[in-house]
Amino acid sequence: MDLSDLHLPYGVASWAQLRGLGVTQSRLRRACEDGDLRLLRRGWYATRSANTSVAAAVAAGGVVSCVSALKLHGVWIPPGPRKMHIRGREAAHRSGAHRYCKQYAPPEREVDAVDGIRTALRHALKCLDEEGIVVVCDSILHQQMLERSDLDEVFIGAPRRIRRLLDRCDPGAESGTETMVRCRLRALGMRVRVQHRITGVGRVDLLVGDRLIIEIDSVEYHDRSPEQIEKDRRRDEEAARLGYVTLRFSYRRVVHEWAQAEATVLDLVRRREHVKQLAG
Incomplete structure (x- = not known):
């Protein structure tokens, strides 16, 4: 043999x-x-x-x-x-x-x-810490490796504070960095929608309030193709025409420089930029 x-x-x-x-x-x-x-x-x-x-x-x-x-x-x-x-x-x-x-x-x-x-x-x-647990569970659910009922079984025996993290999971998240940002913004009390579809723009990673779009790179910027970068710029242009505000955070920004990124989001929210009336 x-x-x-x-x-x-x-x-x-x-x-x-x-x-x-x-x-x-x-x-x-x-x-x-x-x-x-x-x-x-x-x-x-x-x-x-x-x-x-x-x-x-x-x-x-x-x-x-x-x-x-x-x-x-x-x-x-x-x-x-x-x-x-x-x-x-x-x-x-x-x-x-x-x-x-x-x-x-x-x-x-x-x-x-x-x-x-x-x-x-x-x-x-x-x-893993609590955020990390949500990140890996989101990835598992999104890729349909396990179902929510499977996760319920896996979590049996864990402390209640760990089991309750399942309520924060979302199978719609398409990357770990997206999950990280969603968890952090919701922890600040913000209303965040995941993979929200906007007519004329398409699906966006996160929508804070009514009009603050947050797009997140799951890889380093240099790993993205020129075609993808150009497509993203056109999407941002159309979103601006419709009255949306768009922030794009790189992998590095989310993972290594989040304090500055969070400060930017908070400044916009304090100015109510996320809830202003959209263009007709």
């Missing part, structure tokens, strides 16, 4: 998974002798092309979980320290090591080298 014929996510698998795929002990031994597989720790193996970070997490005594697993699954993750989040077996937690992520429940049995979305999210509930 050629190992390349096996479907091994991230190139890392347990002996139980290999056995389930038809690998015999003799084939496993030959693969290790030939260098096609290497032992990471008891019962876990990596191929020659295994994902380096995933293999390192398993070799360290756990599996990839929490925000690291969510990111591998394509969930939008708030910016933070670049470290691998792993969870350990029950024995690992008893060892007193502090590098393992935990959940609001006893440790679960390891199944895959990278946890599924449900398990990863349960652990992220203890690693």
